[in-house]
Amino acid sequence: xxxxxxLGRTTLVTLIAAGGGFYYITQLDRxxxxxxxxxxxxxxxxVLGSGWGTTSLLKTLxxxxxxxxxxxxxxxxxxxxxxxxxxxxxxxxxxxxxxTRYITRHKTRQVSVIEAEATDVDPINKTVTFTDNSxxxxxxxxxxxxxxxxxxxxxxxxxxxxxxxxxxxxxxxKELSDAEKMQRAFMDCVETAAFPGQxxxxxxxxxxxxxxxxxxxxxxxxxxIHDFLEDDLKSWYPELAGKVKITLVEALPSVLxxxxxxxxxxxxxxxxxxxxxxxxxxxxxxxxxxxxxLQMPDKSIQEVPCGMVVWAAGNKGRKLTQDLMAKLPQxxxxxxxxxxxxxxxxxxFAIGDCTATSYAPTAQVASQQGAYLARILHQMAKKDNLxxxxxxxxxxxxxxxxxxxxxxxxxxxxxxxxxxxxxxDINRQLGKIKLRPFQYSHQGSLAYIGSDKAIADLPFMxxxxxxxxxxxxxxxxxxxxxxxxxxxNRTLVATDWMKVKLFGRDVSRE
Ligand code: FAD
Ligand code: NAI
Numbered sequence: 001x002x003x004x005x006x007l008g009r010t011t012l013v014t015l016i017a018a019g020g021g022f023y024y025i026t027q028l029d030r031x032x033x034x035x036x037x038x039x040x041x042x043x044x045x046x047v048l049g050s051g052w053g054t055t056s057l058l059k060t061l062x063x064x065x066x067x068x069x070x071x072x073x074x075x076x077x078x079x080x081x082x083x084x085x086x087x088x089x090x091x092x093x094x095x096x097x098x099x100t101r102y103i104t105r106h107k108t109r110q111v112s113v114i115e116a117e118a119t120d121v122d123p124i125n126k127t128v129t130f131t132d133n134s135x136x137x138x139x140x141x142x143x144x145x146x147x148x149x150x151x152x153x154x155x156x157x158x159x160x161x162x163x164x165x166x167x168x169x170x171x172x173x174k175e176l177s178d179a180e181k182m183q184r185a186f187m188d189c190v191e192t193a194a195f196p197g198q199x200x201x202x203x204x205x206x207x208x209x210x211x212x213x214x215x216x217x218x219x220x221x222x223x224x225i226h227d228f229l230e231d232d233l234k235s236w237y238p239e240l241a242g243k244v245k246i247t248l249v250e251a252l253p254s255v256l257x258x259x260x261x262x263x264x265x266x267x268x269x270x271x272x273x274x275x276x277x278x279x280x281x282x283x284x285x286x287x288x289x290x291x292x293x294l295q296m297p298d299k300s301i302q303e304v305p306c307g308m309v310v311w312a313a314g315n316k317g318r319k320l321t322q323d324l325m326a327k328l329p330q331x332x333x334x335x336x337x338x339x340x341x342x343x344x345x346x347x348x349f350a351i352g353d354c355t356a357t358s359y360a361p362t363a364q365v366a367s368q369q370g371a372y373l374a375r376i377l378h379q380m381a382k383k384d385n386l387x388x389x390x391x392x393x394x395x396x397x398x399x400x401x402x403x404x405x406x407x408x409x410x411x412x413x414x415x416x417x418x419x420x421x422x423x424x425d426i427n428r429q430l431g432k433i434k435l436r437p438f439q440y441s442h443q444g445s446l447a448y449i450g451s452d453k454a455i456a457d458l459p460f461m462x463x464x465x466x467x468x469x470x471x472x473x474x475x476x477x478x479x480x481x482x483x484x485x486x487x488x489n490r491t492l493v494a495t496d497w498m499k500v501k502l503f504g505r506d507v508s509r510e
Contacts, residue, residue: 025487027103036109038067043148043384045069045377046128048118050077050100052363053352054153055485056370058100063109065381069145071130073117075100078176080363081480084221084448087179088186088228089505095492097176098485121150121324123344149347151373152324155286156315156353156361165287170311173217182310186225187509189307190233193240206307208245210292212284213312216258216447219267221310222248223450226274230451232505245274247304249294251283256455258360258445260465263455266468270449287311315361321354330354337437337445339373349373359440372438383433390426393419446476 043066047054050072054196058070079096104111116130119142128150130352131142158174160166171182186209190199193206209225225246234241248255248271252263255278271278279294286293291305317325325332328343332355339349351373352366359365400415444458454476455468467475477497484490 020476029106032105032148035105035107036064038110038112041510042067043381044146045149045151046071047151047153048072048121048128049153049155049352049354050074051153051155051352051366052077052080053155053366053370054151055098055100055103056367057151057153057374058103058107058111058353058370059272059485060374061107062378062381063107063111065378066109066149068104068107068109068111070100070104070111070113071116071118071128072100072113073115073133074175075113075115077103077419077485079480081483082493083173083179084175084178084217084224087173087182087221088224089183089507090227090500091493091496093176093180095489095496096484102486102488111121112469120144120174121152121320121325121327121348123327123341123348126150126347140377147347149349149377152321152341152348152350152354153352153366153370153483154318154320154354158311159314159316160311161313163192163284163286165289166311169289169322170212170309171286173221173312174315182308184509185308187507190237190240190244190507191509192485193243193307194237201305203240204245205290205305207240207309208304208306209246209310210284210304210306211246211248211310211312212292213314214252214278214280215250215312215314216256216445218248218250218310218312219255220448221312222246222271222276223274223448223453226276226450227452228505230274231500232507235504236507247279247306248276249279249282249284249292251281253280255280256447259447259455260457261439263457263466263468266453267447267449270451270453270468273484274451276450282315284309298413313354317354317356331467338376338435339369339438356499364443368440369438371428376435379435383430386426386430386433391428393423393426397423446472446479448473448476476488 006081041230044067045068047057047068047070050070054070054072055077058068061068076097076099079098081092082096084090086096100113104113114130116132118128118130120129122128123310125146126148127144127146129142129144132138158172171185172178173182173461181500189209193203198206211222211225229241229244229246233244254268256264256267259267279296281297283295283300284292285295287309288303290307291303292309293454294302294304296302328341332342333348339351341348341350351369353361397416397419400419440457444456446454446456448454449468452470452473453468456466456472456475458467481490481493484493
């Protein structure tokens, strides 16, 4: 009994201490201290975007080196890997957002965060024009600022290949608003199917979801919709559940071409068990209000009725990026080991999905590029400071007395010699600053495939370790939980997972 009492007390004290520690950390995070003001002597670094690349850059950047201005139409960072979970209500939308100011307010020097869309980059005059596209406007809603360095990280936009009806009738899965829209559309289909008097064919149409694109986005989303159906819809709409159908359409011979063959097979067999139909070598040719037009492997055309189409068929460069490329004389498609855009005299750096490099357009690449660039910018600032100090010393040297003189304390001071020594020291330090090219370190590929299963291709001892199943799903969850950018996000996501386990997903339609 005594032992149990001691154990009980120890547990209580530990819990109180952990709770107190947690509270202390969150309060520190919530109330950042004063920051250094902008320094007119420092160069201006303008950062376009608040996505994976630029947020990783901001986290690593030493803001004492520059006056930093961040411009993005979204005043937050979106953790895209968990976006499909938002689309079915597993996660609350706000759990995977991190306001950009939560990051910048913790930097040593203040960072200006502007919610606006860059509309023009002028690489000759080194200016950026940006516009407030939000609903509420002030007296100024468009302006131009100058930069010394520009970090270009605006990401990509959805590729529709100009296929008729995609923009008008399909949902996308790229932004937070897309996931929210899809959730509403899906529940609308379900509720409309439950409307009395619907004929069987119409119910089947409404409950048929077509996901276009067998890349990781399309596969993860199909898996999430299946979970929603199995875990929740079957309970709340028992009369409809058996009629819900998910079809994944992929133009290539297989889904997930970036994963190893055994994981592709595993995904396909899991989908078969989950009754998710995969149509490979099948291309969507048109999206209509109530159907999709498919070109089948034998080139025949079929029109398939459906209630909702989700378009996850890849991305392309933004117009701003195309405009910028057109202004630059050189071809930008080669690898840029230092992230510098050619023809900009070293003033524009591009990172992430907006670049045309040999790397895959993934969060992993973008975040590593962002962190790398932050280190490069620090080295450049250090180099600039040393060079300007050396120039200052050279001019001091020109004005210094030719011979050694006695100081007020009677000590003999040879100013020129002292200056020369300092210049030599600076040259030594400059020699040590080496800008090393970017090297990507692949940490592996992970994807959720539904039914509490995930797949992982992980680099292992110069080879590859492929695994799939429930254990990989737990690994997937812990990997993403630890990758989330803040304690706040981790807590919110973990709580959402727990809530869904206990109470299920919400089926109300906002
Ligand atoms: P983004 O993160 O897209 O950021 C671009 C930023 O630029 C945004 O803040 C945007 O608002 C801003 N912007 C846009 N236009 C302008 C403008 N005109 N002016 C200023 N700012 C602008 N990758 C993985 O490695 N693993 C995954 O599990 C994974 N899962 C994914 C799941 C989904 C559903 C999606 C859609 C993508 C996923 N990705 C994943 C890919 C990953 O999200 C992208 O590769 C990554 O976001 C690229 O980072 P980025 O910084 O280049 O662009
Ligand atoms: P994607 O480009 O990887 O896949 C799109 C797929 O759509 C392609 O396989 C293409 O063949 C197919 N497609 C295109 N047009 C079509 C049509 N008309 N009909 C039928 N199929 C068509 O795009 P996705 O999945 O959005 O991924 C984008 C990037 O984000 C990739 O680099 C991916 O690796 C990364 N990502 C990674 C994830 C992960 O690691 N878990 C999750 C989601 C995205």
